[in-house]
C-alpha cells in the first residue's frame with residue numbers, strides 16, 4: 001500500500017525544521033487563546049459574528065463590488081478587474097509601463113504569491129523587491145513561503161545569516177537584530193529608487209472605499225511613502241460592507257494571527273494624494289483579482305472565502321505542525337490551504353485532491369478560526385468530490401465492500417465471529433491492507449467480535465436481579 | 467454547525483448503539499455502558515441489526531457508501547427513544563456528519579430526527595438525565611482525553627463532571643490537552659507517519675503526569691494510543707469512561 005505525499009514529506013522533513021515549526025506555532029496558538037479568553041467574555045460569539053459578516057459580504061459581492069468601485073473612484077483611485085492570474089499580472093505591468101517604471105517595492109501580499117507576480121515582472125524586465133523581512137529572505141533564497149503569516153517559519157537564523165553572507169549583505173552574523181538592520185539598510189535604497197509600491201489589502205470597505213492594511217514592520221508605509229504610484233492587489237473576497245465591521249474583524253485578526261491586540265501598523269488608505277490628503281503616492285490603482293474565486297463561490301465550499309488569512313488554523317493544526325507548509329505544494333498551506341488550494345486549482349483539482357485528506361478532522365481549525373469557517377466539513381466535501389470524480393487516493397481503504405457488509409446484519413454478525421481467525425494469524429498475513437497498515441505501527445487489540453452480543457443474550461435469559 | 471440541540475429525555479428506556487469498535491474489540495466497554503445505564507434505572511434495548519454508524523466511509527469521502535450504512539442505521543434504530551452511544555465520534559456522526567452527507571437526499575429528515583435523539587453517553591447521563599453525582603469509589607489518578615469529536619458539544623465537560631464526582635478519582639491535566647491523538651479514522655492508515663507522530667506527542671504529555679489510568683469517551687482514540695504505546699513496548703492502561711463508572715460501583719479498579 002502506498003502512502004500519501006504529505007505524509008511522506010513529513011517523514012522526510014528535517015528534525016530541526018519540524019521542531020522550529022512546532023515550537024513557534026504552538027507558542028503563538030497558546031498566546032492567541034490566552035489573549036482572547038482573558039480579554040473577551042465570549043470570544044467564540046465574536047468569531048460567529050465575524051463569520052456572519054464575512055459570509056454576508058461574499059454572498060452579496062454582486063452588490064458590494066460595484067459599490068466599492070464607485071467609492072474608490074470617487075476617492076480618486078483607478079479600479080481594474082482581473083479575471084485570471086495572467087490578466088492581474090498584465091494589468092500591473094501595463095500600469096508600470098504607462099509610467100515608464102521598472103522598479104517596484106512590494107509589501108507582503110498572498111495574492112501576489114498566488115499570481116506569481118514577482119516572477120512575471122522579472123521576466124518582463126522589471127524589478128520587484130520584497131520588503132517584508134520574511135518575504136525578502138524567501139526572495140533572495142528563491143524559496144517559497146511556508147506559512148501565510150510567517151513565510152520563513154521553516155528557516156532558522158543560521159540559515160538566514162548564511163544567505164545574507166552569500167548575498168553580500170555582510171559577514172556571517174546570526175543575531176536577529178543584525179539581520180533585521182542589514183535588511184532594512186539594503187531596502188531603504190530600494191524604496192528610494194522605486195517608482196511603484198505594491199500592497200495587498202486585508203479589507204476594503206464598501207461603505208467608504210477605504211483600504212485597510214495591517215503589518216508589523218512598517219514596510220508597507222515605506223512602500224507608499226517613497227513611491228509615486230500605489231498598486232493594491234486585492235482578492236474580490238476582501239470586501240466588508242461597512243467601516244464599522246472593521247472593528248470586530250481587526251480585533252480578531254491581530255489576536256488570532258500573531259497574538260497581538262492589534263498589529264503594530266493598521267493603515268486606512270482613503271485614496272491617492274489630493275487636496276484633502278496631502279501625503280502619499282499621487283496615483284492609486286486597485287486591481288480586484290478573481291482568479292477562480294467566483295467559481296469557488298458557486299460551490300458548497302464557498303465559506304472558505306470568508307478567510308481573513310490570519311494563519312491561526314495553521315498554528316493549531318497538528319498535521320501542519322508535523323509536515324510544515326511546503327508539504328502542501330501550494331501557495332496556501334495548512335487547513336485553509338487544504339480547502340482553498342484544490343478549489344483554486346480548478347481543472348487541476350486532481351493534482352491537489354490529496355490535500356483535503358491531510359487531516360484527522362480534529363476540528364481544531366474550526367475552533368480557532370476568527371471567521372468560524374467549518375473547515376472539517378469543507379475538507380469532507382472535497383474528499384467526496386475527489387471520490388465522485390474518481391481521483392485515486394493512495395492508502396485510503398476502499399469502502400464499497402464494507403458498506404455492503406455494514407448494511408446486512410446477518411453477514412455483519414457472521415464476520416464478527418469470523419474475524420476471530422485474525423487472532424491466530426501473524427500480522428503480516430492479515431488479509432486486510434488497512435489492518436496491516438495499522439498493525440505496522442500499533443498493536444492491534446484482540447478481536448472479540450460478537451462477544452458483547454453473546455453477553456447481552458446471556459443476561460436477557462437470566463431473571464432480572466432485584 | 468454542530469446540531470447539538472436535543473429532544474429532552476422523557477421515559478427511561480433507551481436504545482444502545484454499541485459501536486462497531488465495541489462489537490469487534492471492546493465488548494467490555496459496551497457491557498459497562500449497559501451496567502451504568504441500568505444502575506441509573508434506565509432500561510436498555512439493543513437493536514440486533516445494528517452494524518456501524520457509517521463514519522469510516524463518510525470520513526474517507528465515499529458518501530454514497532456511507533449513506534447506505536446510515537440508511538440501515540436509521541431503519542435499525544426506529545422509534546422515539548433516545549439512542550445512547552459510548553462514543554463522541556459516532557454520536558457526532560449521527561447528529562452532524564450524516565446530516566451533512568444527506569443534505570440533498572429526500573430522507574434527510576429521518577436522518578436529522580435520529581440525530582436529535584442520539585446522545586453520547588456522558589452527555590446523556592449528565593445533561594439528559596441530570597445526574598451529576600456518582601456513588602462508589604475508584605482510587606486512581608486519571609488522565610482524561612477529550613476526544614476531538616466532542617468539540618463544540620457538552621460531552622467533554624460532562625465526562626469530567628462524572629469523573630470528578632467519583633470518590634478516590636484524582637483527575638490530572640496534561641499538556642496540550644486540546645490536541646488530537648492522531649487517530650482520525652482512515653487518516654491513521656493513509657498518513658501513518660503523521661498519525662503516529664501525533665500519537666507519540668500525546669503519549670509523552672500523558673506519561674509526564676504519570677496517571678494510573680488513561681480514560682476517554684472514545685475507544686478509537688484509545689485503540690490508537692494504547693496500540694502505539696504497546697508497540698513501543700511501554701504499554702499504558704487505557705479505559706473507557708463507562709468502565710471507570712461501572713468499576714466505581716463495584717468498589718474500584720479491577
Ligand code: SF4
Nearest residue numbers: 307308310311313369
Ligand atoms: S481559515 Fe480561518 S483560521 Fe485559517 S487563516 Fe483563514 S481566517 Fe485564519
